[in-house]
Ligand code: AMP
């Protein structure tokens with residue numbers, strides 16, 4: 001018998017070679033989550049995708065500040081009351097990480113900016129610039145030093161009116177968590193895109209990586225850039241779709257918590273990082289003036305950044 005025969009048989013029945021491509025889309029966290037992966041069995045694939053979406057849904061009900069009963073909304077409601085609130089593992093993990101990014105970015109990224117972001121969201125809806133005194137009072141409630149982390153996962157919000165907004169980081173965390181669910185279900189070649197916060201595991205069969213398309217400005221026009229990635233995450237932040245045009249200036253939905261103002265620098269920031277939570281938070285942080293000191297820290301963490309300016 002030909003000595004190659006057993007190897008051929010092995011290759012023929014190797015799971016990645018028999019793998020089919022599956023794709024699923026569901027709305028979550030105010031955007032569309034797309035899950036693409038390779039698997040050999042349709043029923044197993046459907047079941048794995050369903051559990052991944054369940055995990056995203058669970059996280060939405062923890063982090064959303066649009067849901068009045070979310071863990072984050074309930075925590076924000078205790079601001080200034082002196083209460084120490086024991087929070088769950090997910091909130092503790094994302095909050096402690098966010099506090100580190102806030103410190104490193106000198107407050108450019110700050111999840112305590114919720115009163116300001118709510119005021120700006122309202123301005124976007126009304127297409128009207130926010131009142132200066134509203135911004136001034138909202139600004140007083142923001143600042144990462146107004147959060148005290150106690151032992152046993154207890155959180156205290158020191159200042160009345162402080163509202164938490166995890167919109168700049170929670171989608172990335174949800175993408176990471178959904179990827180972990182897929183891995184636990186034996187799916188090793190996957191891509192999860194949570195509205196521009198993307199994580200990829202192993203490359204599709206026979207490919208160098210997952211083809212990722214990101215928005216860039218080329219000569220003042222929106223364009224795309226393509227690159228291949230595996231076992232990494234990428235996030236993009238910028239003013240491309242959500243902004244307020246007022247008296248000739250464009251104000252982004254990303255605000256500088258230190259000034260209370262929507263960012264006006266026209267740029268798209270793309271961050272490639274080991275986790276999607278890192279990519280998401282840093283893409284938001286670097287859309288605001290975070291100081292040049294952060295780049296050494298980012299390099300140490302294996303985080304790469306590219307700016308595309310209008
Ligand atoms: P992203 O699209 O990931 O850049 O996140 C933008 C969202 O993060 C906004 O819509 C706000 O909900 C929130 N946000 C805005 N500015 C900041 C900031 N400076 N730090 C943290 N979160 C912010």
Ligand code: MG
Pocket residue numbers: 167168169235237279280281282283284
């Ligand atoms: Mg972000």
